[in-house]
Every structure is written in C-alpha cells, then in structure tokens.
Amino acid sequence: MIAEVYIDIPANPVNKPFDYRIPESLEGVVAPGMRVTVPFGRTRRLGFVTELKEVSTFKKLKAIDSVEDHAPVLTQELIDLGRWLADSILCPTVTAFQAMLPAAMKAExxxxxxxxxxxxxxxxxxxxxxxxxxxxxxxxxxxxxxxxxxxxxxxxxxxxxxxxxxxxxxxQATVKKVSVISVCATKEQLRLELAKLDDRAKRQKEALQFFIKQSDLSSFHSPIHALVKDGLSRDAITKLVDKGLLHLDQMEQFRDPYKHPVEQTKPLNLTDEQAKALAPILQSMNENEHRVFLCHGVTGSGKTEIYLQSIQRVLEHKRQAIVLVPEISLTPQMVLRFKGRFGDQVAVMHSGLSRGEKYDEWRKIREEKVQVVVGARSAIFAPFKKLGLIIIDEEHESSYKQEDMPRYHARDVAIHRAEKHHCPVVLGSATPSLESFARARKQVYTLLSLKERVNHRPLPSVHIVDLREEMRQGNHSVFSKELLEKVKDRLQKNEQTVLFLNRRGYSTFVMCRSCGTVVKCPHCDISLTYHRTQHSLRCHYCGYEQNVPATCPTCDSDAMRFFGTGTQKVEAELNRLLPEARVIRMDVDTTRKKGSHEKLLRQFGEEKADILLGTQMIAKGLDFPKVTLVGVLAADSLLHLSDFRASEKTFQLITQVSGRAGRHSLPGEVVIQSYTPDHYAVIDAARHDYESFYREEMTIRHRWGYPPFFYLVLISLTHPDPAKVAVAADRIAAILKNNLSDSTQIYGPVVPSVSKIKDRYRYQCMVKYKREPALVPVLHQILQHFQETGKDSLQVSIDLNPVALM
Ligand SMILES: Nc1ncnc2c1ncn2[C@@H]1O[C@H](COP(=O)(O)OP(=O)(O)OP(=O)(O)O)[C@@H](O)[C@H]1O
Ligand SMILES: [Zn+2]
Ligand SMILES: [Zn+2]
The missing domain is CATH 1.10.10 (Arc Repressor Mutant, subunit A)
Known part of the structure; x- marks a missing residue:
C-alpha cells in the first residue's frame, strides 16, 4: 500500500502530497488523518497522511518510518476542510492541518x-x-x-x-497518567500472606489489613496516591504488586482546568422575542437543514439563553455543538453559563489554558467524552463527527480572523463545516458586521431580531459630552464636569461605574483639540497616519503624503495634538479627583499574569471596588447588577484610525460598552465624551439605532468602493533590503495590472505605516474587485514566483478580505 503524505514544511514547493510506501509492519495501521514520520531529503519530518492507494506513478518510493498516532487526529471531514481552506486562503495545506490541532501536537x-x-x-x-x-x-x-x-x-x-x-x-503531546491499584487476589490469599509475614514487615501487614477490610475486592481500584494519602506505604504497595497480589495499571487522566463543582441551571422561560428567535433555529435542526441565522439582539436581550436552549436540542438529537466566543469575553462568568447548563459535557478551549490542558480538552472532543465546546477562534476546528450546531457570539469581532498564517476567518470555516453537516450556524451580535447584516438583508442569512432587553428593562440613557466645549471652558481634565458629577453620585449611592478608555490607535493620528479636525487623504476619505520617523502624514491606501500642518487647516488654531492618554494617567487623575473611590484598573499591564483578568473581575463583582477602569477588554460580556454608570472617556480614539472600518468599530465599541450599564433592576446611564459629537457613529450608538448607522455607513462604503460592496486583497512583502522589496513590489503590481480585468483596481505599492518590522522592510499592494475570476490563479502564480524560503529572503503574504490594513 501507498500513502499520500503532506510534509510538515510550510513552503510552496512542498505544498503537495508525497507518496510513501507503507512497510509491511505498518500495513493496516496507517490510516488517513494520522501523523507519520517519514524520511524527507536528508532529514526526517512529520507528515499528515491524507490518502491511501494501491499504486503510485513513482517507481522508487521511500517507506514510512513510524506512526505517531494510534487513531487519526484529523477526521475525513477535517482533511477535506484543510484542502478547501488551503485553496481558498492560499496557504500551504499542511499549515491548515496544523491550525486544526492543539499546539502540543506540533512536532519538535x-x-x-x-x-x-x-x-x-x-x-x-x-x-x-x-x-x-x-x-x-x-x-x-x-x-x-x-x-x-x-x-x-x-x-x-x-x-x-x-x-x-x-x-x-x-x-510534544503528553497524556497525563495516574497509577491505579486493583486487587488480583482473594481475601483468603491476602490472609494467608498476612500470616506468612514476620513482624518486621509492619507496613505490608497494614496494607494487607486495609485490603482485607474492603467490602468488594474484585471491583476495588484506587489511584496509588490516594492510598498513600490514606496512610498506606507506597513501598509496601509496590512489594505486594511484586508478589502478584495487587495489580498496578497506568490510566490516562484528563487535566481539568475547571475543577470546581458548578451549580446546575435550568432553562429559563423565554420571552416572546426569544421564543420567536429560537423557533426557526430548532426547526432547521429538526429538518437537518443548513441555514445561517443572524441573531441581532440589543445588549442584554438574552441571546445567550437562546444559544443554550438551541444546544439543548442538539444534545437531544445526540449531536454536537461548537460555540465560539471572542477570547476576551471568554471569562469564567461566560464559561459558567455553559457549564452550569450542560456540566461535564462541555469542553473549554482558550489561550489561558496550559498546553497540556488544551491538549486534554481536545482529546475529550475527539474521544466524544464531551458534546459541546466553548472556545475562541481555533475551536472552530473541534474534531466532532456529528455537528448539529455552530454558534458564533459577537460575530462582528475582528479576532475571528486570524492575523497570521493561516489567515482564515472562523465565520467562513463555520459556514463551510455546517454545510457539510447539514446543520445551522447562528451568528449573534448586538452590532453585527456590515457584511453579515447586508447578507441578512439580501436573505442569504435569516435575520432574527431581539429589539428589547429581557423583561422590558430599558436600554441605558446616553448623554454625549462635547469635549471641545469643555476645553473652551478651561477644563483640561480627561473628565468632563458631567461625567465627574455622575461618578460622584454613584459613589454616594454605593453603585458601580465602568470607565472605558480605548488606547489602541492613539497617537497614530493628529487632531485639532479646539475644533476636532483630523487631516484626511484627499483621495480616499481615510485619516492620514502619522509617521514618526519622517514626521509626515501618509495615506495607507494610495501613498499620498504631506507634512504635519503647524496649524489646524479648519480653524487655524495651533492645538494640533497627537493622542497619548493612557489608563495609568487616568487612574492617577481619578485618585486625585476622587481619593475616596476604590479603583480597579484593567489593561495589558495589570492582566499580564495568568488568572489576573478573572481575579480583577471577580473583585469588581464582589463590590470590592467602585470603579472599573479599562481598555477594550472590559467592553464585552460583563454582567454586573450594580453597574449603573458607564463612561466612555474618548469615543473618537478609534474613529480616526486609517481604516475604512473605523466608524463601524467605533459604533460597535460604544454600543458594547454602553450595554454594560443597567442590565438588572437598577436603571443604567452612559456618558460618552467625544471631540466629534456630531459624527453619525457616535450619535447612532447613543440612540441605540443600529439600522440608521447601517444605512449611513453603507452609503459611504458604496461611495468609496469599500466592502461589502467590493472585496479587498492585501499583498504584503518584506525583505531585509529596502531596495529589493521595492523592486519586487513593483513587479508584483505590474503582474496584477497586466493579468486582472480592467474593472479591478490595483493600489500601490505603498509603504505601510509601520515601514519596518524586525529589520525587514515592508511594502503592500491592494486589490479591490467585485468579480475577478483570474484572481486566485494570478495570486498563486505570484506566490510560486516570488515567495522564497530562508531567513534573508523575500516573504510574500496574501490576505484575502483583510480585517486590519496596518
Ligand atoms: N427568559 C429570561 N428570563 C429571565 N431572565 C433572562 C431571560 N433570558 C435572559 N435572562 C437574563 O438576562 C440577562 C441578559 O442576558 P444575556 O447576557 O444573555 O444577554 P445578551 O443578549 O447575551 O447580552 P450581551 O450582548 O450584552 O452580552 C442575563 O442576566 C440573563 O440571565
Ligand atoms: Zn481646528
Ligand atoms: Zn489616499
């Protein structure tokens, strides 16, 4: 027999299966989906078997050395998925396979x-x-x-x-094993042995007496460490094992990151809106029908309960469910909601687990010991064989797209898998991505709407504060008078406040602090990005460049500023203004240690602090009854990122953060501070008006030709030599122009805002198209031609539908 094997080298020339002979000793052992070690060139590599066959077109074949797995690690469906993924996002097939497995299974x-x-x-x-x-x-x-x-x-x-x-x-994958003791003698035999032993063997006598006392010897078994804990001697036990009276077994054990017993929850009585949204999902499952649902529900509308009750039906059908949650909202609070309903049937996969823990959670899935997985992006590859449902919570989150190889979007993978399994996908969000909402509008997806919070609780009332006005009145603090008053009021009432500061994106743009003007590209309607080294402003998309203006082009003031307020500074100011307030700060610095994220949230939940101050990591998933005020310190920080999704991200963030207020019996209030208070993203978020935002934003996307009206491809090149990368970029741009149709636009090459990373110079080209049959073949050709292997060589990466254009 012959096996087709993909070699564990993620490079284009090797991106095809190689034929290997299966030696006699491995006949019937090697199967598709297993990993094998094979001779390759002058070395040995790991590879994935994808196919078995009788004959090869090659005469002399090398033989497989050894098999790494006793059972396939990739199901047939995942093998096919890997090939499809490799084709559609232009990555080596083996890279796609590797992405499906826990890191512990990477070969060393x-x-x-x-x-x-x-x-x-x-x-x-x-x-x-x-x-x-x-x-x-x-x-x-x-x-x-x-x-x-x-x-x-x-x-x-x-x-x-x-x-x-x-x-x-x-x-590298290791299975944790425990030594388990069972008894292979009768009580009679044990008594005989006891009589034989002389008095010096005191510990053995104790052990024998212990076993003689057991009521049912034949079914007795216990981990050896538990017996030792009970006072038996390890040594004596080993001696009895040697005498053949006891039996020692190695049993596999799963590391369990969630050991604490979880209180079981019961399905809630659904509200009318929830019931109406759930019905078509259940129907689609009953009929084994693949459909994509977009569940658009305002914050606090009870989307999670809909997920839970859909999963319940999946389990009744003896099928399995994948639930994706963004990494930062995969808090213990979130996990408990699933574990509370489905207990041990739930596996959890997120980056906070150790390698071994992740590997064990993965094994529970493969061995069908669990039926539900709740996890971040990569959990979409869970090796379930009978998928009945895939849920993607906060579907608009950009973290569902992997930013490095393989650049897959979990949403696309989900839909592809669900098609194969004839099951539904539920995309849920209070602020769906424009792409998904547009598809729902066109009835490609089925829209499910939840317009009200559970039990008619009101959405929080939102006030917009004009920071330019504050400036004019001489208030240079990061807190407006209104926000400060409201925080004080909460302190008095013993209620809690969440303050949100978005740091990402700061100081990459220049803004006039007296009128809010941000300098934009005349050709692209995108904020220009500040390049520190040349002290100039540049457009990411078309390469347009100008100097940083000394005075504001709109109002002539000289208050042009880079942004630089961080959480630490805000914390210091809080301590100065409100010394009595207890503040918890959550940002990358305070959450670096494993478990600190959970710890801080728990403290806040236990009301050990009055104010939670943080970055995007506090925008999602929090559900604390005492939070009645949310303050957004500067709503503009994302607005001027040089990214066509800037307004969308701003709208999403303000909506999500506001959604943390007043989720329970106490009503909530939100203060949004902004330098551009009349921007539609700010106003629509304040009004909780997604549809209005959608309309305005779609008009703009249409006018400027951005997604979802057009598709984008970003081609990035890097090389240690700036001249070489420039030449290659020009040649690639020329190939694109010569081979793609006239209606497709090619931008660049341009130098991205970060022009050098780790001593490698960068260039980018962007392709914008509506329909382009030649695209994939041309991109393949470019990869074949330009991609080199080795450290000091040209690296080409292609990102279809990029989410970030930095
Ligand atoms: N049918 C129901 N009856 C009573 N309470 C409910 C019901 N459904 C949900 N809840 C409660 O309402 C609160 C909000 O629900 P949930 O967190 O699921 O909302 P959500 O739509 O996921 O919100 P967000 O998008 O803000 O995360 C939760 O505390 C939940 O337990
Ligand atoms: Zn100005
Ligand atoms: Zn431009």
Whole structure:
C-alpha cells in the first residue's frame, strides 16, 4: 500500500502530497488523518497522511518510518476542510492541518549526533571519541552552544563518515497518567500472606489489613496516591504488586482546568422575542437543514439563553455543538453559563489554558467524552463527527480572523463545516458586521431580531459630552464636569461605574483639540497616519503624503495634538479627583499574569471596588447588577484610525460598552465624551439605532468602493533590503495590472505605516474587485514566483478580505 503524505514544511514547493510506501509492519495501521514520520531529503519530518492507494506513478518510493498516532487526529471531514481552506486562503495545506490541532501536537525537531564508526573515530580523534562516550544524547544545538571548541573536529568526523547527524522528530503531546491499584487476589490469599509475614514487615501487614477490610475486592481500584494519602506505604504497595497480589495499571487522566463543582441551571422561560428567535433555529435542526441565522439582539436581550436552549436540542438529537466566543469575553462568568447548563459535557478551549490542558480538552472532543465546546477562534476546528450546531457570539469581532498564517476567518470555516453537516450556524451580535447584516438583508442569512432587553428593562440613557466645549471652558481634565458629577453620585449611592478608555490607535493620528479636525487623504476619505520617523502624514491606501500642518487647516488654531492618554494617567487623575473611590484598573499591564483578568473581575463583582477602569477588554460580556454608570472617556480614539472600518468599530465599541450599564433592576446611564459629537457613529450608538448607522455607513462604503460592496486583497512583502522589496513590489503590481480585468483596481505599492518590522522592510499592494475570476490563479502564480524560503529572503503574504490594513 501507498500513502499520500503532506510534509510538515510550510513552503510552496512542498505544498503537495508525497507518496510513501507503507512497510509491511505498518500495513493496516496507517490510516488517513494520522501523523507519520517519514524520511524527507536528508532529514526526517512529520507528515499528515491524507490518502491511501494501491499504486503510485513513482517507481522508487521511500517507506514510512513510524506512526505517531494510534487513531487519526484529523477526521475525513477535517482533511477535506484543510484542502478547501488551503485553496481558498492560499496557504500551504499542511499549515491548515496544523491550525486544526492543539499546539502540543506540533512536532519538535531535534538534531542529534550519532556515532557511525566508533573504532574509526577512536583512531582519528581519540578525545572526541571519549567525549561522545560520556555524552548520552548529543544534541546538536546544545553542543554548538556549550562545546563550540569541538565543532571543527565534529565537522571533520562527519565528513570522514565516523559521525553523522540525525534528525529526531518528537511529538510534544503528553497524556497525563495516574497509577491505579486493583486487587488480583482473594481475601483468603491476602490472609494467608498476612500470616506468612514476620513482624518486621509492619507496613505490608497494614496494607494487607486495609485490603482485607474492603467490602468488594474484585471491583476495588484506587489511584496509588490516594492510598498513600490514606496512610498506606507506597513501598509496601509496590512489594505486594511484586508478589502478584495487587495489580498496578497506568490510566490516562484528563487535566481539568475547571475543577470546581458548578451549580446546575435550568432553562429559563423565554420571552416572546426569544421564543420567536429560537423557533426557526430548532426547526432547521429538526429538518437537518443548513441555514445561517443572524441573531441581532440589543445588549442584554438574552441571546445567550437562546444559544443554550438551541444546544439543548442538539444534545437531544445526540449531536454536537461548537460555540465560539471572542477570547476576551471568554471569562469564567461566560464559561459558567455553559457549564452550569450542560456540566461535564462541555469542553473549554482558550489561550489561558496550559498546553497540556488544551491538549486534554481536545482529546475529550475527539474521544466524544464531551458534546459541546466553548472556545475562541481555533475551536472552530473541534474534531466532532456529528455537528448539529455552530454558534458564533459577537460575530462582528475582528479576532475571528486570524492575523497570521493561516489567515482564515472562523465565520467562513463555520459556514463551510455546517454545510457539510447539514446543520445551522447562528451568528449573534448586538452590532453585527456590515457584511453579515447586508447578507441578512439580501436573505442569504435569516435575520432574527431581539429589539428589547429581557423583561422590558430599558436600554441605558446616553448623554454625549462635547469635549471641545469643555476645553473652551478651561477644563483640561480627561473628565468632563458631567461625567465627574455622575461618578460622584454613584459613589454616594454605593453603585458601580465602568470607565472605558480605548488606547489602541492613539497617537497614530493628529487632531485639532479646539475644533476636532483630523487631516484626511484627499483621495480616499481615510485619516492620514502619522509617521514618526519622517514626521509626515501618509495615506495607507494610495501613498499620498504631506507634512504635519503647524496649524489646524479648519480653524487655524495651533492645538494640533497627537493622542497619548493612557489608563495609568487616568487612574492617577481619578485618585486625585476622587481619593475616596476604590479603583480597579484593567489593561495589558495589570492582566499580564495568568488568572489576573478573572481575579480583577471577580473583585469588581464582589463590590470590592467602585470603579472599573479599562481598555477594550472590559467592553464585552460583563454582567454586573450594580453597574449603573458607564463612561466612555474618548469615543473618537478609534474613529480616526486609517481604516475604512473605523466608524463601524467605533459604533460597535460604544454600543458594547454602553450595554454594560443597567442590565438588572437598577436603571443604567452612559456618558460618552467625544471631540466629534456630531459624527453619525457616535450619535447612532447613543440612540441605540443600529439600522440608521447601517444605512449611513453603507452609503459611504458604496461611495468609496469599500466592502461589502467590493472585496479587498492585501499583498504584503518584506525583505531585509529596502531596495529589493521595492523592486519586487513593483513587479508584483505590474503582474496584477497586466493579468486582472480592467474593472479591478490595483493600489500601490505603498509603504505601510509601520515601514519596518524586525529589520525587514515592508511594502503592500491592494486589490479591490467585485468579480475577478483570474484572481486566485494570478495570486498563486505570484506566490510560486516570488515567495522564497530562508531567513534573508523575500516573504510574500496574501490576505484575502483583510480585517486590519496596518
Ligand atoms: N427568559 C429570561 N428570563 C429571565 N431572565 C433572562 C431571560 N433570558 C435572559 N435572562 C437574563 O438576562 C440577562 C441578559 O442576558 P444575556 O447576557 O444573555 O444577554 P445578551 O443578549 O447575551 O447580552 P450581551 O450582548 O450584552 O452580552 C442575563 O442576566 C440573563 O440571565
Ligand atoms: Zn481646528
Ligand atoms: Zn489616499
């Protein structure tokens, strides 16, 4: 038999299956979806078996060395998915396969030095020979590091054939095992042994008495460490094992990151709106029909309960469900809602788990020990065999798109998988992406609307504060008078406040602090980006460049400023203005340590603080009854990012943050501080008017030719030599222009705002198109032609439908 194997080298020339002979010893063992070690070139590599066949067109085939898995790690569906993904996002197939598996299963390659001719080595270099006699596993990289003086001699010995270099492939995945003791003797036999032992074997006697006391010996088993904890001697147990009276077994164990018992919750009585939204989802499941639902529900409308009750039906049908949640809202609060309803049937996958924990959660899925997975982006690849439902909460979140290879969007993968499994996908959000809402409008997706909060609780009332006005009145603080008054009021009433400061995007744009003007590109309607090194303003899209104006082009004031307020500064100011307030600050600095994110949120939930001050990580998923005030310190910070999605992101963020207020019995209030209070993204968010925002934004996208009306492709090049990357960028732009149709537009090449990363210079080209059949073949050709391997070479990456254009 012959196996087709994708080699674990993510490079274009290797991006095809290679044929390998299955040796007799592995006949019937090797199966598609397994990982194998194979000789490749002069090394050994890990590979994925995708197909078995009888004949090969090649005459001389190398044989597979060994099998890494006892069962396939990729199902047939995932193998097909990997091929599809590789084609549609232009990545090597093996990269797609790897993305589907937990990191612990990535192969680790180690080079070791092997002695081929010990006698010859002794003659040629006796010192070296005795060195290797004392070194058990001479690992190449370690020898290079600590015995560099030997390198020359080792190299000579390799040339002469007495030494050689071997590549070891190591599977990093480890299964945690526990030693379990059972009894293989009768009580009678144990008593006999007890009588035989002399008095010095006191500990063995104790152990025997312990087992004799057990009511049912044949079904007894216990981890050895539990017995030791109960006072038995490990030594004595081992002796009894040796005598054949006890039996020792290694049992696999799952590491459990959520050990605490969870209180079971029951399905809630649905509101009318919830029931109306749930019905078509259930119907689609009953009919085994693939449909995509967009569940557009205002914050606090009870979307999660709809998810829970849909999953319940999935379980009744003996099928399985995937729930995707953005990494930052995958808080214990969120996890508990699923564990509380479905208990041990839920696996959780997120970046906070250790490698081993992630691997075990993955194994629970593969071994069908769980039926539901709640996880971040990569959980979309959960190896369930009978998917019945995929839910993507906060579907508008840009983190569902992976920013590096493979650049997949979890939403696209979800829809593709659900099609194969004939099951529905539910996309949920209070602020759907324009793409998804447009599809729902065109009835590609089915729209489910929840317009009210649960139990008719009102949405919070929102006040917009004009920061320019505050400035004019001489208030230079980050807090407007109104916001400060309201925070004080909450302090008095013993209620809580959430203050939100978006730091991302600061100081990349220049704004006039007296009139709010931001300098834009005359050709693209995009804010210009400040380049520190040249002290100039540039357009990301078309390359337009100008100097930073000394005075504001609109009002002539000299208050043109870069933005630089951070959470720390705000915290200091809070301490000065309200010394009695207890503040919890949450940002990248205070949440770096594992578990600190949860800890801070728990403290806030336990009302150990009055104010929660944070960045985007507090915008989502929080549900605290005492929060009655939310303040957005500067709503514009995202608005002027040089990104056509800037307004959309601003609208989403303001809506999400506002949604944290007044979710329970106490009514909520929101203060939005802004330098551009009449921007539609700010006004519509304040009015909770998604549809109005959608209309205005779509008009603008249409006018300027941005998605969802057009598709974008971003081609990025990097090279250590600025001249080389410039030449390649020009050639690629020329190929695009010559091979794509006239209606497709090609922008660039331009230098992106970050022009150099890790000493590699960057260039970008952008393609904007509506229908372009030649696109994928041309992009393939570009990759084949320009992509080089090796460190100091040209790197080309292609991002279809990029979410960030930085
Ligand atoms: N049918 C119901 N009856 C009573 N309470 C409910 C019902 N459905 C949901 N709730 C409660 O209402 C609150 C808000 O629900 P949930 O968090 O699911 O809203 P959401 O739509 O997901 O909001 P967000 O988009 O802001 O995260 C929760 O505390 C939830 O327990
Ligand atoms: Zn101005
Ligand atoms: Zn421009």
């Amino acid at each position: 390659y180690k080079k070791i030095i092997k002695i081929e001719q010990p006698e010859q080595l002794k003659i040629e270099d006796a010192d070296l020979a005795s060195f290797f006699e004392t070194t058990k596993q001479p690992i190449w990289s370690e020898i290079v590091k600590s015995h560099s003086e030997l390198l020359k001699r080792i190299n000579r010995a390799i040339r002469q054939g007495s030494l050689s270099i071997h590549q070891l492939v190591r599977n």
